[in-house]
Amino acid sequence: MSGNDQISSPKTAAEWISARWPHRPRFGVVLGTGAGEVANAIQVEQEFAYQEIPTFPTSTAVGHAGKLICGELCGQKIIAMKGRFHLYEGYSVETTTIGIRVMHQLGVKKLFISNAAGGINPNFESGDIMIIDSHVDLMFRADQSKGIWQLGRTFANQTDSAYDQEMAHQAMACARKNDFAIFRGVYVSMLGPNYETRSEYRFLKKIGGDTVGMSTVPEVAIASQMGMRVLALSVVTNVAKPDALEATSGDEVVAFADVAAPKLRLIIENAIREDVRR
Amino acid sequence: MLDLFDKIQESVAFIRSKWTEQPKAGIILGTGLGPLVEKIDIDVAIEYSEIPHFLKSTATSHRGRLVCGRLNGLPIVAMEGRHHLYEGYSLKDITLPVRVFKALGADLLVVSNACGGMNPYYECGDIMLIEDHINLLGDNPLIGINDDRLGPRFPDMCEPYTRTLIDRALTVARKNDIVAHKGVFVAVAGPNLETRAEYRFLRTIGADVVGMSTVPEVIVAVHSGMRVVGFSVITDMCLADSLKPAVVEEIIAHANKAEPKLTALVMGVLDGER
Numbered sequence: 001m002s003g004n005d006q007i008s009s010p011k012t013a014a015e016w017i018s019a020r021w022p023h024r025p026r027f028g029v030v031l032g033t034g035a036g037e038v039a040n041a042i043q044v045e046q047e048f049a050y051q052e053i054p055t056f057p058t059s060t061a062v063g064h065a066g067k068l069i070c071g072e073l074c075g076q077k078i079i080a081m082k083g084r085f086h087l088y089e090g091y092s093v094e095t096t097t098i099g100i101r102v103m104h105q106l107g108v109k110k111l112f113i114s115n116a117a118g119g120i121n122p123n124f125e126s127g128d129i130m131i132i133d134s135h136v137d138l139m140f141r142a143d144q145s146k147g148i149w150q151l152g153r154t155f156a157n158q159t160d161s162a163y164d165q166e167m168a169h170q171a172m173a174c175a176r177k178n179d180f181a182i183f184r185g186v187y188v189s190m191l192g193p194n195y196e197t198r199s200e201y202r203f204l205k206k207i208g209g210d211t212v213g214m215s216t217v218p219e220v221a222i223a224s225q226m227g228m229r230v231l232a233l234s235v236v237t238n239v240a241k242p243d244a245l246e247a248t249s250g251d252e253v254v255a256f257a258d259v260a261a262p263k264l265r266l267i268i269e270n271a272i273r274e275d276v277r278r
Numbered sequence: 279m280l281d282l283f284d285k286i287q288e289s290v291a292f293i294r295s296k297w298t299e300q301p302k303a304g305i306i307l308g309t310g311l312g313p314l315v316e317k318i319d320i321d322v323a324i325e326y327s328e329i330p331h332f333l334k335s336t337a338t339s340h341r342g343r344l345v346c347g348r349l350n351g352l353p354i355v356a357m358e359g360r361h362h363l364y365e366g367y368s369l370k371d372i373t374l375p376v377r378v379f380k381a382l383g384a385d386l387l388v389v390s391n392a393c394g395g396m397n398p399y400y401e402c403g404d405i406m407l408i409e410d411h412i413n414l415l416g417d418n419p420l421i422g423i424n425d426d427r428l429g430p431r432f433p434d435m436c437e438p439y440t441r442t443l444i445d446r447a448l449t450v451a452r453k454n455d456i457v458a459h460k461g462v463f464v465a466v467a468g469p470n471l472e473t474r475a476e477y478r479f480l481r482t483i484g485a486d487v488v489g490m491s492t493v494p495e496v497i498v499a500v501h502s503g504m505r506v507v508g509f510s511v512i513t514d515m516c517l518a519d520s521l522k523p524a525v526v527e528e529i530i531a532h533a534n535k536a537e538p539k540l541t542a543l544v545m546g547v548l549d550g551e552r
Contacts, residue, residue, distance in 0.1 A: 090279075090422035140416030193420050194497055197435040199410040199462045203483040247434045 009055045010098065014105030016054050021046040021070040024107035025077035027272060028228075030084055030099065030219060032235065033116035037261035038268055039069055039082050046070040050083070057085060057095050068099070074272040079103055086215055088193035093141050097222040104226045110167070110275065111223050112268050113232040116257045117211035118196065119239035120204050121185060126239060127259035129175070129267070130183045130211055131168045132232040134161065136204075137217050139189050162224035167231035167271055174270040180263050185210030187234055189217035198242035211236060231271060235260040279422040285331045285374060286428075290381045292330050293355075297322045297346040302551050304379025305349075305356040305544070306495060308391035309533055311511065312341055312358050314541045320347040326359075333361045333371055344375070352548050355379060362491050364469035369419035373498040377428065380502040386443075386551065387499040387506045388544055392533045393489035394471070394524075395512035396481045397461060402515055403536045405451070405458045405543065407444045408508035411493050412464040412485055419494045420501055429501035438500050443507040443547055450546030456539045461486030463510055465493035474518040487512060507547055511536045 031039055050056045050066045066083025081099045085091045103111065117130075124130065168184065175182035188204045190196065192214035196204065204212055211234040223230050237256040299321070307314055324344045326332040334342060341359040348354065361372040376387060393406075400406065424431040444460060451458035464485035466472065472480065472488060480488050487510045499506045513532040514524050 088418065088421050191416075191418050191421065193418065193424070193431055194433045194435050194500070197410050197412065197438060199412045199484050200435075203412050206483055247436050 010101035010105045013053050013055050013098070013102045017048065017068070017070070017102070017106065020048070023070070023077045025070070025079045026107065026109050026275075027073070027076055027078040028103040028108035028111045029078065029080040029268065030111070030113045031080060031082050032084070032114040032215065033237070033257045035114045035261060035264050036082075038265045039080055041265055041269070042069055042071045042073050042078060042080060044069055044071040056098060057091060074269050074276070076272050076276060079106060079108060084215060084219070087139060087141060087191055087218065088214055093218050096218045100219050100222045101226070104223070104228060109228060110271070111228045111230045112271065113216055113219055113230060114264055115213045115216045115232075115234055116237045117187065117213035117234040119210070119236040120188070120201060120212055121183070121210040122239065124183065124210070124236045124239050126236055126256040128181055128183060128236040129260055129263050130185045130234040130236060131171050132163055132187045132216070132234060133168065133184045134163065134186050135217050135220065136186060136188045136207060136209055139191050139217060141191075141218070162220050162230060163232060164229040167229060170271050170274050171231060171233070171267045174267050175263070178263075178266050183210070187216060187232070188212045190214055196240065201240045201242040233264060233267065235264065279370065279420070279425050279428070282370070282374070282377065283425055283427055286377050286381050288330045289332065289374065289378045293324065293344070293346070293378070293382065296324060299346070299353045300383035301346070301353045301355045301379065302384060303352070303354045303386040303388055303548060304376065304384040305354055305388040306360050306390065307356060307358055308360065308491060308511070309513070309530065311390050311392065311533055311537055311540055313534065313537045314544060315345055315356060315358050317541055317545070318345055318347045318349050318354070318356060320345055322346050331371075331374055333367055349548055350545055352551060354548070355382060355384065360491060363415055363417060363467050363494070364490055369417050369494045370422070373419045373494050376495050376498045376504075377502060380504055385504055387495065387504045388547065389492050389495055389506065390509040390511065390540060391489045391492045392513040392529060393463065393487040393510040394514050394516035395487050396477055396516050397459070397486040398517055400459060400486065400512050400515070401457070402512055402532050404512045405456065405536060405539055406487055406510040406512060407447050407458060407460045408439050408463045408492070408510055409444060409460045410439065410462050411496065412462065412483065413493050413497070414464055414466050415493060416467060419498050429503065433497070433501045435500065438496050438506060439508055440505040443505060446550050447507060447509075447543050447547050450543055454542050456542065458543065459486070463492060463508070464488050466490060471524050472516065474521050477516045477518040477521070481518070488516065509540055509543060511540055
């Protein structure tokens with residue numbers, strides 16, 4: 001099914017990065033579509049194309065030239081993934097989460113994850129940000145997670161919450177201070193790569209979903225299981241209206257992701273400052 | 279998915295060596311619905327095992343050959359027997375024939391299946407025009423690196439089943455006094471039939487009928503830019519509170535009984551393609 005995978009070891013990659021950037025960053029970021037402004041805010045010290053990093057998959061997908069950015073944000077060491085790996089590209093859960101496992105090896109304790117997502121909750125508007133409070137995993141790939149979760153607890157502790165409550169509250173306070181709307185809700189992860197049918201949107205709404213996307217959950221599962229504290233944010237790029245037929249355009253998705261980019265930057269910078277303060 | 283392009287060319291080249299017409303439509307016939315083939319003026323019928331990259335068929339009452347010819351004078355290709363996820367095949371291989379249809383020149387996919395009816399207003403032997411679907415297969419035929427020659431990375435799914443074709447089929451049904459519904463098909467992997475609790479779940483999430491096929495082929499047809507019309511033949515009723523064991527022989531008997539109605543609707547839809 002995949003044919004697009006290779007064995008990935010976080011240790012080899014982490015050692016390779018440490019040899020070129022000898023720091024123990026406390027913060028990690030996975031930048032989804034439209035989060036480029038956060039990457040621009042980082043004072044870059046080292047940059048590695050994914051192809052250079054040993055055991056990282058060599059992504060041949062068009063438009064997915066990902067890179068790892070190492071540097072400082074708000075005076076703190078940070079490592080950022082610009083571009084991520086998706087299950088729909090044919091990667092296994094193991095490969096999809098290689099970046100998270102490398103960040104853990106490098107010492108990352110707090111992880112920010114963003115994604116561009118479809119809005120299911122009709123209260124949302126394009127460009128809004130939703131703090132992921134919980135998720136529904138409809139990716140059907142949990143079986144693949146066996147055997148790669150060797151770094152921490154055997155089972156991911158998602159009974160409490162994989163999503164850090166304190167960081168969520170900090171993000172909400174930041175939104176209030178800066179006068180922009182923010183929501184909390186449930187992210188549903190689907191395999192993709194096609195967008196959802198109208199019936200699927202209705203289904204996801206019925207089971208409690210607020211946003212839907214094709215990423216994040218494998219990354220959060222691994223991060224949570226390794227004991228990292230996670231703040232995950234959905235950028236609502238288009239609100240699905242299953243009762244009024246309308247096609248989703250890729251350009252629209254990118255445009256609304258741009259609207260949200262400055263908000264993402266404020267939230268992440270605020271979280272770092274709050275962390276340093278204590 | 280980067281290996282598909284060459285495979286499609288090889289399959290097409292083989293079919294072209296036996297049949298040179300350009301089909302208007304590709305047809306996939308589901309469980310017990312094979313007899314539609316009798317209406318086709320067959321130019322050539324090719325066993326799947328002969329065609330490069332086609333899978334063999336292992337499911338009950340699925341014959342396993344590609345029929346090339348004319349239905350009411352309209353050039354078509356028809357798959358007599360299809361493949362399912364529960365047979366252990368990958369969705370990429372299962373859906374290759376749809377891409378071959380497209381490469382042969384067909385821009386319309388006609389797909390049919392035998393399904394379980396969960397909407398209590400349906401009855402065994404009724405036909406439902408698929409208005410929309412829910413994919414609960416836990417898999418997707420488009421996974422892998424996208425080949426932009428075949429279709430877009432993120433196909434939109436706001437209208438996978440062409441509305442004008444649904445309307446055309448329903449008009450034909452009314453004219454011929456055939457009971458036909460319009461509803462939502464949910465695809466599950468199978469091969470076991472659903473538990474009562476699963477039927478309640480599938481009904482709750484908005485599905486009218488349930489089956490183990492069709493959705494992969496439709497996703498690939500949409501990816502390929504084809505129009506789609508889908509027919510579900512209700513071959514057993516799956517009402518959670520009065521569930522009886524399903525008998526495969528009965529399912530096939532119902533499919534066979536409904537088959538002339540399906541044939542009439544398919545012919546009616548294709549008549550409008552002239």
